[in-house]
Amino acid sequence: MRFKVAVVLLLMILSTTISTANPGGKGDSVRSRDCAGSCHGSSSTNGVSDAELDIQYPDEVYAGLLMEIETTISFAEVSSNNMVGMTLLVNEDGAKDLPANDGWEVVTDPNGGTNNYVEIIDSFSINSIVDRTWTLRAPSSPGVYELYLAVQHGTPDGGVAMAGISDAKQVVVSEVPENLPRLAPEWEPVNTRLIGEETEITLQTLNTDSATVELKNGGEVITIPVVDNKFTIPAAVNPGAVEWRVIMEGEGPTQHSPWFRITAQEPGWEVDEFALYLQGFALFVLGIGLVVLQRSKAEDIEPSKYDNTADVASQFGRIQNTSPAMVELPSAGPPIPEQGLPEGWTMEQWEYYGQEHLDNLARGGQQ
Secondary structure (H helix, E strand, O other): OHHHHHHHHHHHHHHOOOOOOOOOOOOOOOHHHHHHOOOOOOOOOOOOOOOEOOOOOOOOOEEOOOOEEEEEEEOOOOOOEEEEEEEOOOOOOOOOOOOHHHOEEEEEOOOOOOOOEEEEEEEOOOOEEEEEEEEEEEEOEEEEEEEEEEEEEEEOOOOOOEEOOOOOOEHHHHEEOOEEEEEEEOOOOOEEOOOOOEEEEEEOOOOOOOEEEEEEEEEEEEEEEEEEOOOEOOOOOOOOOEEEEEEEEEEOOOOEEEEEEEEOOOOOOOOOOOHHHHHHHHHHHHHHHHHHOOOOOOOOOOOOOOHHHHHHHEEEEEEEOOOHHHHHOOOOOOOOOOOOOOOOOOHHHHHHHHHHOOOOOOOOOOO
């Protein structure tokens, strides 16, 4: 019975992580609109948000190259945690709507990751406008594509979760000019680093004769030299993000890359997930063992068929209650006559020949 109770309790503990309401959010991730309702509930149970949403992108977008877009949320009334979940999508159907489905790649999201869904905490209000920047790699095939911005958030009274999606933003992706100075398609920026460490970045460029890097330092923009396609960003002393971009010059038009963000983080704990699961399983087995060992002592225990303690005790009691005169010593021969052994006989002779002697006497023989 206790084992069953332990199993039920374990299932209840595990089930507490499954919920449709998540006022604290679920964290940044790659999510479809149908499952991106993270701040307060599933998107299927959300009300309609009054927030206004917009996406701004460059005039020229080239196939397979990096680009920068700016997403804007305005007039959003949110809950007391000031959190809004933002999702970048390619349709409003709730299926096959991830940017990757149309060939887009999220290189850097507003929080420094590579996710199409991010959770933003800011001073959202009916009078505020909140902008966030994303770095994307455009699809490799020229054509006309659509991008959407979806949001989920709570309400000031903590009631129903709200959701909204922008109108389609059509993006024309053009063929890359042959002589255009640019970053190589296989190059990827560094998004994170540790506090106190300088960051050396190696660029890979095409059709580029010279390159310089601009770094935003607070409200000031400083220039960093690029030598042999390498440059160094100074170490950060506090958590936070710095922005930088590359200016590339060559035979074609001078090109500015998107602003890249590199986030400095405190060193985190490294967790071995397999060891963690193994320890959890060991604790579960230990708990079951303790429950089994603590079973009620009132339960009947079937006696062993090899247990003869009662018989031995009974025999011992009878021996103790018998007087010495009544105890007969075991003997291999017949009982000794009252007059004792025949004259000259030993006990050993009596054991072997005593019965024969008694039989002889019974037939009238001599002693």
